[in-house]
Amino acid sequence: MxxxxxxxxxxxxxxxxxxxxxxxxxxxxxGRYLPEYRATRAKAGSFMGLATNTDYATEVTLQPxxxxxxxxxxxxxxxxxxxxxxxxxxxxxLGEGPKFAHPVRDEAAVARLEVPDMNKLRYVFDAVASIRKxxxxxxxxxxxxxxxxxxxxxxxxxxxxxxxxxxxxMLYSRPDLMHRMLAxxxxxxAQYLNAQIDAGAQAVMVFDSWGxxxxxxxxxxxxxxYTQRVLKQLKREHDGQRIPHIVFTxxxxxxxxxxxxLEPDVVGLDWTMNLGKARARVGDRVALQGNIDPNVxxxxxxxxxxxxxxxxxxxGAPVGPDGQVGGHVFNLxxxxxxxxxxxxVAVLVDCVHExxxxxxxxx
Amino acid sequence: MxxxxxxxxxxxxxxxxxxxxxxxxxxxxxGRYLPEYRATRAKAGSFMGLATNTDYATEVTLQPxxxxxxxxxxxxxxxxxxxxxxxxxxxxxLGEGPKFAHPVRDEAAVARLEVPDMNKLRYVFDAVASIRKxxxxxxxxxxxxxxxxxxxxxxxxxxxxxxxxxxxxMLYSRPDLMHRMLAxxxxxxAQYLNAQIDAGAQAVMVFDSWGxxxxxxxxxxxxxxYTQRVLKQLKREHDGQRIPHIVFTxxxxxxxxxxxxLEPDVVGLDWTMNLGKARARVGDRVALQGNIDPNVxxxxxxxxxxxxxxxxxxxGAPVGPDGQVGGHVFNLxxxxxxxxxxxxVAVLVDCVHExxxxxxxxx
Numbered sequence: 001m002x003x004x005x006x007x008x009x010x011x012x013x014x015x016x017x018x019x020x021x022x023x024x025x026x027x028x029x030x031g032r033y034l035p036e037y038r039a040t041r042a043k044a045g046s047f048m049g050l051a052t053n054t055d056y057a058t059e060v061t062l063q064p065x066x067x068x069x070x071x072x073x074x075x076x077x078x079x080x081x082x083x084x085x086x087x088x089x090x091x092x093x094l095g096e097g098p099k100f101a102h103p104v105r106d107e108a109a110v111a112r113l114e115v116p117d118m119n120k121l122r123y124v125f126d127a128v129a130s131i132r133k134x135x136x137x138x139x140x141x142x143x144x145x146x147x148x149x150x151x152x153x154x155x156x157x158x159x160x161x162x163x164x165x166x167x168x169x170m171l172y173s174r175p176d177l178m179h180r181m182l183a184x185x186x187x188x189x190a191q192y193l194n195a196q197i198d199a200g201a202q203a204v205m206v207f208d209s210w211g212x213x214x215x216x217x218x219x220x221x222x223x224x225x226y227t228q229r230v231l232k233q234l235k236r237e238h239d240g241q242r243i244p245h246i247v248f249t250x251x252x253x254x255x256x257x258x259x260x261x262l263e264p265d266v267v268g269l270d271w272t273m274n275l276g277k278a279r280a281r282v283g284d285r286v287a288l289q290g291n292i293d294p295n296v297x298x299x300x301x302x303x304x305x306x307x308x309x310x311x312x313x314x315x316g317a318p319v320g321p322d323g324q325v326g327g328h329v330f331n332l333x334x335x336x337x338x339x340x341x342x343x344x345v346a347v348l349v350d351c352v353h354e355x356x357x358x359x360x361x362x363x
Numbered sequence: 364m365x366x367x368x369x370x371x372x373x374x375x376x377x378x379x380x381x382x383x384x385x386x387x388x389x390x391x392x393x394g395r396y397l398p399e400y401r402a403t404r405a406k407a408g409s410f411m412g413l414a415t416n417t418d419y420a421t422e423v424t425l426q427p428x429x430x431x432x433x434x435x436x437x438x439x440x441x442x443x444x445x446x447x448x449x450x451x452x453x454x455x456x457l458g459e460g461p462k463f464a465h466p467v468r469d470e471a472a473v474a475r476l477e478v479p480d481m482n483k484l485r486y487v488f489d490a491v492a493s494i495r496k497x498x499x500x501x502x503x504x505x506x507x508x509x510x511x512x513x514x515x516x517x518x519x520x521x522x523x524x525x526x527x528x529x530x531x532x533m534l535y536s537r538p539d540l541m542h543r544m545l546a547x548x549x550x551x552x553a554q555y556l557n558a559q560i561d562a563g564a565q566a567v568m569v570f571d572s573w574g575x576x577x578x579x580x581x582x583x584x585x586x587x588x589y590t591q592r593v594l595k596q597l598k599r600e601h602d603g604q605r606i607p608h609i610v611f612t613x614x615x616x617x618x619x620x621x622x623x624x625l626e627p628d629v630v631g632l633d634w635t636m637n638l639g640k641a642r643a644r645v646g647d648r649v650a651l652q653g654n655i656d657p658n659v660x661x662x663x664x665x666x667x668x669x670x671x672x673x674x675x676x677x678x679g680a681p682v683g684p685d686g687q688v689g690g691h692v693f694n695l696x697x698x699x700x701x702x703x704x705x706x707x708v709a710v711l712v713d714c715v716h717e718x719x720x721x722x723x724x725x726x
């Protein structure tokens with residue numbers, strides 16, 4: 001049995017229920033900007049050495065919670081574990097992004113793809129269980145995966161890309177291959193997230209990091225349709241608790257209504273979208289997560305507080321003029337930079353709590 | 364005196380006047396994907412050697428017109444010539460992007476900035492005059508510059524960036540410095556584009572390539588306000604001819620209404636924006652330019668034709684149900700890739716003409 005949850009503000013905000021303050025967590029909150037993370041990473045030898053070791057993964061997941069009053073923890077892992085389990089050979093060279101030894105570039109390689117045996121991802125589920133236990137109910141634990149389209153980008157390109165030439169070449173010239181790959185990815189991601197839920201994840205998030213690279217039309221057919229295929233298969237409850245589903249499409253502001261129509265509980269927004277406008281459009285159907293520019297954390301404390309206040313005020317009072325409770329989870333609009341001064345994060349987190357409490361006071 | 368214009372479809376579409384077909388040109392149409400460009404580039408020795416030599420710049424500007432039935436030419440140059448003239452030392456290492464020898468990173472460097480003597484950019488105006496003459500009235504010539512914000516990105520970062528950490532650090536911590544830099548840039552860009560108009564440019568385009576990297580709020584204050592400062596100073600006519608102004612903000616779809624409110628003649632769109640929706644929102648005030656994904660050109664001829672047709676149809680019939688003429692200039696949503704097969708461009712250009720003529724036929 002799990003310890004009872006002491007701070008459920010994140011889960012309540014995800015479900016658009018009242019909270020005393022706006023909960024906050026940060027994408028990539030366990031990461032390179034923290035010296036204690038870099039120390040554990042050095043012991044582990046490599047990123048995958050860190051991610052695949054239950055003790056290390058637990059240790060780094062909890063590190064930011066020791067420093068900051070964060071309202072949620074997120075599993076330390078990578079968005080690309082699923083294609084790695086498909087046999088593509090994920091690695092991270094120091095200081096570089098992810099790389100696949102065996103990218104998927106032709107019909108034969110696509111034909112070979114299948115939903116991997118979830119036992120190959122056992123290290124992730126073990127980490128989830130270990131972290132949940134180590135948290136002891138302090139805050140809820142978020143599980144996650146890359147979206148089917150974002151996985152496909154890396155699977156075809158073999159690494160990050162600035163033009164997505166290879167994956168889009170396949171998309172435009174062989175849409176049949178792309179659809180097959182995405183269908184396999186979607187079913188794999190759904191199984192993977194459900195297994196994280198079984199292991200103890202209290203919310204799950206789909207990172208569609210590269211959805212915003214697609215053309216209108218292609219986004220709906222090749223990203224959104226497969227995110228939907230994932231969501232349809234996800235567990236809604238576990239152990240009698242509702243499990244919020246979060247969808248984050250970087251650069252997806254133009255498609256906000258269509259993303260909200262998939263009925264996740266929460267839609268993540270990057271900093272290009274005005275939170276107030278987003279709330280007016282879809283805030284009666286979904287909670288919103290975001291959306292400060294991570295580069296704000298390079299400014300001084302006064303400027304950080306001013307931007308945090310502006311972001312909270314753009315969302316507006318949690319209870320709208322119609323009596324509708326608006327769900328807002330404060331976050332960055334993308335992952336925190338490795339160059340961030342750790343003391344800036346404390347300023348941000350404390351300011352979110354302080355100002356959002358003030359916004360809730362009547363009159 | 365200039366030779367009379369034989370094909371003014373581009374200028375008419377910019378001003379929302381009827382045309383027999385949808386005019387088409389491609390961002391970076393004179394460039395590395397063409398073997399004849401690479402040959403001239405090799406003779407010139409370097410990118411700046413090419414751009415600063417009137418004969419070479421004229422030669423490469425006309426190369427794509429020899430191959431394809433394009434409806435406009437665009438000056439061969441770079442968006443960063445203005446900061447180079449400010450003394451920042453622009454260079455291009457082979458296979459890499461632009462680099463500045465003297466980036467602007469502190470108060471003293473910002474204080475030193477001023478609008479450069481336009482004589483330092485004489486090579487650009489000479490190229491404009493030479494190209495205009497060489498065109499002999501075949502199609503109109505477009506001049507261009509980077510936007511104040513996009514110039515500032517490169518001036519602070521010193522090169523391309525994937526996170527804009529340095530320029531955004533300055534923006535958030537020292538907005539006073541950023542505003543001063545942008546004011547200088549805006550006045551310099553306005554003088555620069557007016558001098559291109561005097562030299563023979565028949566339309567001018569402002570490339571806000573990195574506007575889409577900004578947060579909502581910051582975009583309006585640090586990009587849009589200074590694009591407006593440029594537009595307010597630009598000549599509207601020359602030699603009795605109206606000079607269309609084009610503003611292209613990559614990733615600016617969420618701010619379309621605000622960009623159109625600046626009253627340029629044309630707003631450029633990248634592929635994330637639905638052309639039909641954009642037309643419904645602002646098509647009574649501005650013409651639209653765009654917006655196919657350049658990666659479509661890696662597919663086969665049938666798929667290219669299907670995507671071109673879809674794009675033309677998404678804009679819709681040139682004369683709307685209300686009798687309103689809609690201005691559409693066909694283009695990519697960003698620069699053409701250096702890896703593009705040249706024969707794909709012929710398929711695209713011919714298809715735009717053929718299908719858009721068909722769309723104009725009654726019933």
